[in-house]
Amino acid sequence: MRALNKDPLVWGRYVAVAGAYAACYELTRNFSFSHWMLPAGLRLACLLLVPCRFWPALAVGETLPVAEMAALHAHAFGVLWACLVSIPTIGLCMPAVIWIRRHADLRRADGQINMNMIMVATLACALIGGGASTFTLSIVQMGDGSPNPVVEVQDFLIYFLGQYLGALTLTPTIMAMRERMAALPGGIVTWQAVRSSPLARDTLLIVVPSLAILIFLASQVVEGTAALQSVRMAMAVPVILLTWRHGWHGSAVAGMLASIALASTSSFLTEPLMIQAQVVLSLVIFTSLLFGVRVARRIAANHPVVLKGACREPSQR
Numbered sequence: 549m550r551a552l553n554k555d556p557l558v559w560g561r562y563v564a565v566a567g568a569y570a571a572c573y574e575l576t577r578n579f580s581f582s583h584w585m586l587p588a589g590l591r592l593a594c595l596l597l598v599p600c601r602f603w604p605a606l607a608v609g610e611t612l613p614v615a616e617m618a619a620l621h622a623h624a625f626g627v628l629w630a631c632l633v634s635i636p637t638i639g640l641c642m643p644a645v646i647w648i649r650r651h652a653d654l655r656r657a658d659g660q661i662n663m664n665m666i667m668v669a670t671l672a673c674a675l676i677g678g679g680a681s682t683f684t685l686s687i688v689q690m691g692d693g694s695p696n697p698v699v700e701v702q703d704f705l706i707y708f709l710g711q712y713l714g715a716l717t718l719t720p721t722i723m724a725m726r727e728r729m730a731a732l733p734g735g736i737v738t739w740q741a742v743r744s745s746p747l748a749r750d751t752l753l754i755v756v757p758s759l760a761i762l763i764f765l766a767s768q769v770v771e772g773t774a775a776l777q778s779v780r781m782a783m784a785v786p787v788i789l790l791t792w793r794h795g796w797h798g799s800a801v802a803g804m805l806a807s808i809a810l811a812s813t814s815s816f817l818t819e820p821l822m823i824q825a826q827v828v829l830s831l832v833i834f835t836s837l838l839f840g841v842r843v844a845r846r847i848a849a850n851h852p853v854v855l856k857g858a859c860r861e862p863s864q865r
Contacts, residue, residue, distance in 0.1 A: 562605040569594060569609030576718070577613065583823055584811050585677070585710040589718020591638045592673050595645045596654060596666065596719070597726065603642060610636035626689030633684045637677050644672040660848070661723065663796060663841045667834065670715045678708030706823065713826050716833045717807040720800035728797065747794045747801065755786040755802050759809040766813040772821060776813070780825040783810050784832040795847055796840030803833035 569590075576586035587610075594606055615634040622630035652665040682704040690696055728747075729735050742748050762779050769775040783806045790798030810829055814822045 562602065565598070565602045565605040566609035566612070569606050570612045573610055574613045580714065581710070581811075581814075583706045583710040583713070583826060584717075584807070585707075585714035586718055588673065588677055588711040588714035589716070589722070591641065591677075592645075592670060592715050593719045593722040595638065595641060595673075596669065596723070600646075607636050607639045607642075610638045624691045626687070626691065629684060629688050632687065635680075637680055640676050640680055641673045644676060645669055648672065658845075660841060660845060661727070661796065663837055666719065666723070667838065670712065670719065674708050674712035674715060677711035678704055681707040681711075709823065709826060709830070713807060713830045716830055716837075717804050720796065720833075720837055721804045724797040724800040747790075747797055750790060750793060750798070751801055751805070755790060755805055758786050759783060759805055763809055763812055771815050777821055777825060780810055780813060780822075781828060783825075784829050787829075787832055787836050791836040791840045791843060794840075795842075795844030796837050797844065799833060799836035799840040803829075803836065807833070 572590055573587050576590050580586045591610070595603070598606060611634065614636060618630040618634045648665060648669050652662055652668070654662055654665065656662050682699060685697055685703060686699040688697055728745075729737060732738075732741055762783050766776055766779045769779065787799060787802040787806050790802040792798075806829060807826075810822075810825060
């Protein structure tokens, strides 16, 4: 530690990590709502990929935007709420992720991703994040004198779903893109590599047009009808298709796009039918990711060079 402290670049790296994470956290939070929390995906991906020595910087990076938000709303929801909500959720998730990583590696012996481990970490962090959000809601003291919110089991389920679906939306995609970049020469993404990628081709020619058509159809039907719900359910089909063709990489990319498309059809917050559709989509993504690992093994067996550079993991210590 003394040697590290003498290195003038060390603290610069910590500041850079904290600043980059804070910026990404703020960006994802601006596109989120209670039952679709994208910061949960960013949070889990960083805990799985960033070396442990930089975790304090991640905690600081999350505290900055959260504390700012808490300070701005302390007069409306109470000082106690502001103090507790300023505690970064990533700090609460760290012990769970450490325990999981002690019992399971991110990769299996054959170099393939350990999707079971990622799904367990996703569930654990969603439970922790959902519980923390529910608890902070229970201590709200309305500054305008209006009745304090009554916390019910449904509130926890909504927050849990938001954390879980947010993690399924971003974390697998980040992992997949990182793995594909590692397989490229020098780890550099070029236009030629994107153009020659079957996954990119199928995403642009199949997934994007399909979801665009479904979004258009959703905008033409009456809200709260079975027709709208059918359109929403159909958004899971591209996830299944890309899983069959590209393994869990396809599940990750198509799942992210389908989740975004589904969220765009929401008419108001905590819409019951929307929550039902998100539950179905989360189950489809979860199942597709697990099944997609088997497909990826088949692809790797037929094309062993594809993942040659993707099996190296940086030191986590």
